[in-house]
Amino acid sequence: MATARFPGKSADVAAANWSAVAPGRPLCVNGTPWILYLLEECVDNIWEYCSVVIGLISMFCFLLSTLPQVYEAYRNGKVEEAMSLGFLLFLFSGDLTSFAGCYLTSQLPIQVVTVVFYIFTDLILISQFLYYKIKNSSSRKTPLLKWLCFMWCGAASLVLMVLPKLIIDNSRSLDTQSPATSKSVEVTGYICGYLASVFYLCSRFPQLYKNFQRQSTEGTSYLLFALAMMGNGTYGLSVIVVLPALRGSKQTFIIKHLAWLIGSLGVLILDFLVTAQFIIYKKNVPATKSSALLSVPEVEPLLCEEEELSVL
Template sequence: MATARFPGKCADVAAGNWSSPPGRLVCVNGTPWILYLLEECVDNVWEYCSVVIGLVSMFCFLLSTLPQVYEAYRNGKGEEAMSFGFLFFLFSGDLTSFAGCYLTSQLPIQVITVVFYIFTDLILISQFLYYKIKNSSSRKSPVLKWLCFMWCGSASLVLLTLPKLIVDNSASLDTKSTSKSVEVTGYVCGYLASVFYLSSRLPQLYKNFQRQSTEGTSYMLFALAMMGNGTYGLSVIVVLPALKGSKQTFIIKHLAWLIGSLGVIVLDFFVTAQFVMYRKNSSAKGSKLLSVPEVEPLLCEEVELSLL
């Protein structure tokens, strides 16, 4: 299984598949649902576990941005909590991952998943810009709201139509042999994606430190990302006992994305520490504010008695 944010197998040119001369997959003892859905031949328990764990990783990433979208909608101050650098590097990482998957002629489901990631990135960036313009202006602009609705509608239509175009073009792309230069370009895109993903956490860490708060940011965004990166690394390691070829070559092919995934997990631990640290600060401030009303009525009663 291969996806954009854990693109370790995304740069392999269908390494685990057996192809017949007409270009159709031949798999005698493979798992039927994996063969039908992913077009991968899985005939042992190690590869089966790798695919299942990879699917769990994919869904973690698919769901990771939804809590932040809701949190920004709920408080209406998405631009104060999120760093634009974080969103920019995240979007750049998904774009380069998409380029790597497309250049190496990966399965349609892989490219469709990357398209969904890019779509969710655009939603987050659109939310950021919307609240940035809205909250910086003292007057309410109905045009901005209509533009936002039109943008979301057009993006949704593109998301619905683009997968069909990818599936229709995949047959012609699969029949053509991938040249060495194109394959190398795909791997370069994978390395760039890892660099972008690692760089994305640094602006958010600085933003939280600068504000001394994580208010307005959903921790589920980073928690699900940690689960996704962790399960991706596990899916790569689990398949090692079933490899018939060189394990060292397999690790080298996946090294860039493994470094990116493990590095992002380390940085997300720092983000987690900020959530714990700054939550204590906010709770301390809240307790001070709650203590004020208990004093005010007593003072008011003393003033009334003195007047009598």
């Protein structure tokens, strides 16, 4: 699940769209008002407008992607059998490094809040995995485990509300650093972006192996992967759409977004393999259930006939 980053534009195009009417108070001359207010980005043509709208769709898909799996795990209570712990840990590591990249490269507040939400949902999934693993492996009920889970979720929710404000306030101090320090921090941020892409790509392999080993996808919500596919696909499209509007070097623009493009499009390809597993292994479930149902009527009449003969 790659972080939905808005592609933006090159420095020369951005400078052309901003006009300083007073020191420290730039004015966006031809920009779209709602995008300027929400994203602090000056968008003045159809290509950039489409890129931002597609980027918002991508972000919305990522925000919803993990919620179906949270519900599915709560419904069946066998998440440790269906989900791979490696998948969850790689996903969590990817979101952590992506958060570091967003913070070090001074991304927009909405992006920082979004990636914090990703980390929060990752923690919920990992907590569910550990909770049901301990619960299902224990022969007796443990009320303490349930209360610890509730306390953990409450603490995580509290951190989710407070952390973005602290991060945004601290990120403003990065803008006052010297150019050399700022450049090194930015390079570190892009390195974190590449690490995040590696973690996202690695996350799919444990789950693919888990599904293959079980020959089943039962207990796993396909919406998790379907929404991730929509999010990754729309993110890649948002980067490509803005290219005709660039007046600067398109190559430099692509290089700046290459880490997130690799993560998004690479995970998209692997999610097609997960989709194939859902299609293939779904055919095995009805056959198993139908064979189980057919075996019952064959036994019951025989038992009834034996009882009648014994009475006679």
